Amino acid sequence: MIYRETGQFKSSYQADQALFPINQDRYVIFAVLIVTFGIVPMLLNEYWLNAIMLPFLIYSLAAIGLNILTGYCGQVSLGTGGFMAVGAYSVYKLMIAFPELGFIPLVLISGLITAAVGTLFGLPSLRIKGFYLAVATLAAQFFLIWLFNKVGWFYNYNASGMISSPPMTLFGVTITGPEGDMKAKYLLVAGLVAVFALAAKNIARGRIGRNWMAIRDMDIAAELIGVRPLIAKLSAFAVSSFYIGMAGALYFAVWLGSVEPTEAFDINQSFLVLFMIIIGGLGSVLGSFFGAAFLVLMPILLKNIMVDGFGTDAALAAHIEIITVGALIVGFLIIEPHGLAQLWRIAKEKLRLWPFPH
Amino acid sequence: MLFFIEVVLSGLLAGVMYSLVALGFVLIFKASGIFNFAQGVMALFAALTLVGLMEKFNFPVWLAIIGTIAVMIALAWLIERLMLRHLVNQEPIILFMATIGLAYVLEGVGDIMWGSDVKLLDIGIPQGAWDWLWDQGIYVEKLELFAAGTAAILVIFLAIFFQKTRIGRALRAVADDHQAALSVGISLNTIWVVVWSVSGIVALVAGIMWGSKSGVQFSLSLIALKALPVLILGGFTSIPGAIIGGIIIGVGEKLAEVYVGPMVGGAIENWFAYMLALAFLLFRPQGLFGEKIIERV
Numbered sequence: 212m213i214y215r216e217t218g219q220f221k222s223s224y225q226a227d228q229a230l231f232p233i234n235q236d237r238y239v240i241f242a243v244l245i246v247t248f249g250i251v252p253m254l255l256n257e258y259w260l261n262a263i264m265l266p267f268l269i270y271s272l273a274a275i276g277l278n279i280l281t282g283y284c285g286q287v288s289l290g291t292g293g294f295m296a297v298g299a300y301s302v303y304k305l306m307i308a309f310p311e312l313g314f315i316p317l318v319l320i321s322g323l324i325t326a327a328v329g330t331l332f333g334l335p336s337l338r339i340k341g342f343y344l345a346v347a348t349l350a351a352q353f354f355l356i357w358l359f360n361k362v363g364w365f366y367n368y369n370a371s372g373m374i375s376s377p378p379m380t381l382f383g384v385t386i387t388g389p390e391g392d393m394k395a396k397y398l399l400v401a402g403l404v405a406v407f408a409l410a411a412k413n414i415a416r417g418r419i420g421r422n423w424m425a426i427r428d429m430d431i432a433a434e435l436i437g438v439r440p441l442i443a444k445l446s447a448f449a450v451s452s453f454y455i456g457m458a459g460a461l462y463f464a465v466w467l468g469s470v471e472p473t474e475a476f477d478i479n480q481s482f483l484v485l486f487m488i489i490i491g492g493l494g495s496v497l498g499s500f501f502g503a504a505f506l507v508l509m510p511i512l513l514k515n516i517m518v519d520g521f522g523t524d525a526a527l528a529a530h531i532e533i534i535t536v537g538a539l540i541v542g543f544l545i546i547e548p549h550g551l552a553q554l555w556r557i558a559k560e561k562l563r564l565w566p567f568p569h
Numbered sequence: 570m571l572f573f574i575e576v577v578l579s580g581l582l583a584g585v586m587y588s589l590v591a592l593g594f595v596l597i598f599k600a601s602g603i604f605n606f607a608q609g610v611m612a613l614f615a616a617l618t619l620v621g622l623m624e625k626f627n628f629p630v631w632l633a634i635i636g637t638i639a640v641m642i643a644l645a646w647l648i649e650r651l652m653l654r655h656l657v658n659q660e661p662i663i664l665f666m667a668t669i670g671l672a673y674v675l676e677g678v679g680d681i682m683w684g685s686d687v688k689l690l691d692i693g694i695p696q697g698a699w700d701w702l703w704d705q706g707i708y709v710e711k712l713e714l715f716a717a718g719t720a721a722i723l724v725i726f727l728a729i730f731f732q733k734t735r736i737g738r739a740l741r742a743v744a745d746d747h748q749a750a751l752s753v754g755i756s757l758n759t760i761w762v763v764v765w766s767v768s769g770i771v772a773l774v775a776g777i778m779w780g781s782k783s784g785v786q787f788s789l790s791l792i793a794l795k796a797l798p799v800l801i802l803g804g805f806t807s808i809p810g811a812i813i814g815g816i817i818i819g820v821g822e823k824l825a826e827v828y829v830g831p832m833v834g835g836a837i838e839n840w841f842a843y844m845l846a847l848a849f850l851l852f853r854p855q856g857l858f859g860e861k862i863i864e865r866v
Contacts, residue, residue: 335847338850343855350846354844357840360836478794486669489663489666531681537674537675540667540670545656548663
């Protein structure tokens with residue numbers, strides 16, 4: 212009754228091929244955008260923006276990136292942490308070398324650098340598949356982190372081995388480093404995420420996206436009907452790494468301000484992002500947001516309930532937290548292996564038929 | 570020359586230690602197609618339980634080991650009941666993710682039950698240098714020799730178990746084809762409990778060896794990450810592959826660390842194994858001894 216396409220007639224091919232063909236979807240997207248850019252920055256204070264909204268948005272971007280590779284193209288990668296580190300270190304070196312370019316172009320360039328690195332590490336995917344590939348991408352993870360630890364050039368021979376983001380401004384407002392204005396940071400990240408989420412949705416339904424999905428569903432059959440695996444797989448690695456690199460750059464420059472590679476980009480980051488796309492839904496941009504929201508919010512929520520609510524000892528609470536995260540992941544996989552996005556799809560289907568059961 | 574031999578020997582023995590962990594992976598992958606990421610944490614959990622039983626309840630060593638085996642079997646049963654049974658017919662990636670979740674749970678449970686401080690594990694395995702070789706000027710850990718012997722016994726035992734017993738035959742049938750095995754009346758659920766129990770016991774052996782070597786602590790669960798390149802090198806489905814892969818990785822890693830490491834700033838152990846395995850994979854995509862993947866449309 213509420214959500215249906217009946218009565219919405221398309222009179223041009225353009226309308227028929229729109230990104231959101233149903234009016235209600237369009238209204239929801241506009242509403243979400245208005246809430247994101249208009250209401251959230253007014254309502255939430257700096258703590259909320261910093262502790263919840265920024266990590267949520269940045270991880271969403273990383274999750275979209277991994278989803279392109281794993282969800283759409285079917286290549287499992289455990290190197291996300293390493294690729295985020297590439298983005299972070301590129302933006303750091305660029306910010307110091309070319310501050311006059313402005314922050315957003317620098318983030319885009321570091322995305323491109325990560326894309327190049329990602330393509331390089333994607334080369335083995337042409338020969339090896341499945342879990343062999345997943346383990347091979349761990350090589351990228353460990354090698355890149357080692358590189359950023361050992362080669363002084365990357366952290367400007369700084370004694371602590373850490374990198375700290377220099378302050379940069381956009382329209383006269385500081386947006387990086389610890390002194391940055393929280394609302395400006397939020398709006399910048401939200402803007403980038405919104406643009407690139409729509410771009411991802413658009414790529415995924417186009418020619419390249421269809422090639423990826425063909426490779427995912429059955430690579431030999433795809434090859435036989437004329438999809439070139441070399442181009443499809445490497446472009447998936449490139450686009451995916453571009454997103455992950457941007458997420459890494461924002462993670463370092465905007466959110467954390469200073470990072471140390473072994474802590475900030477270790478293998479647990481790779482797992483975290485992988486969890487996000489599995490819980491959110493493989494092959495779904497919306498699912499990436501759901502997954503990121505779930506895994507960013509849940510630990511904070513659990514910690515608040517246990518430490519503040521029941522006065523649990525902090526160490527015990529940390530153990531209970533990882534048990535709960537683990538159990539929830541297993542539970543989720545059992546109940547809905549296609550993720551939160553699938554629940555959303557089912558809900559839409561129900562709404563379409565409502566009030567009739569079939 | 571002596572130094573070179575010493576490096577190779579210590580690499581060999583370290584490789585055997587990796588193989589012990591890799592064996593557990595292979596067993597589960599062979600029988601159920603599950604890539605069990607929790608194997609390293611299972612080793613940690615087994616070692617923690619063993620130490621806990623010995624320290625808190627003052628069990629003698631043999632009783633503690635039997636107790637731990639019982640715990641690992643109970644754990645296998647629980648995993649089958651609560652997790653695997655509900656995930657039949659899911660895609661491999663989903664099962665893999667589930668085992669990562671399992672790893673988190675086991676880690677938390679182990680820490681809460683037995684505490685998270687570093688513990689010493691001493692069940693009477695000889696330690697220190699092997700005197701005879703030490704006189705020749707080569708340093709070899711007795712513990713690692715002992716581990717190599719144990720691994721050999723374990724592999725022989727597993728080979729007999731897989732080839733000669735009724736359950737072993739059923740296991741191989743399940744590994745070949747789930748549906749065909751079901752149709753001739755093999756119970757998948759029982760087989761999974763058996764396989765997870767066996768790999769739990771292998772995890773216990775690995776946990777004892779690693780625990781005696783470097784103390785029982787959280788970092789023990791990270792040896793799983795060391796076992797992964799061993800796996801892709803040897804092939805996910807081959808028990809001899811796990812052993813030989815482990816030895817190649819162990820020797821390669823030690824040689825690289827000693828002879829190449831100083832040139833590039835050291836600590837290359839973390840990624841060298843992966844690069845080595847990757848190089849092998851480019852020539853043999855299914856690992857050295859893995860089953861050849863035949864793909865049809």
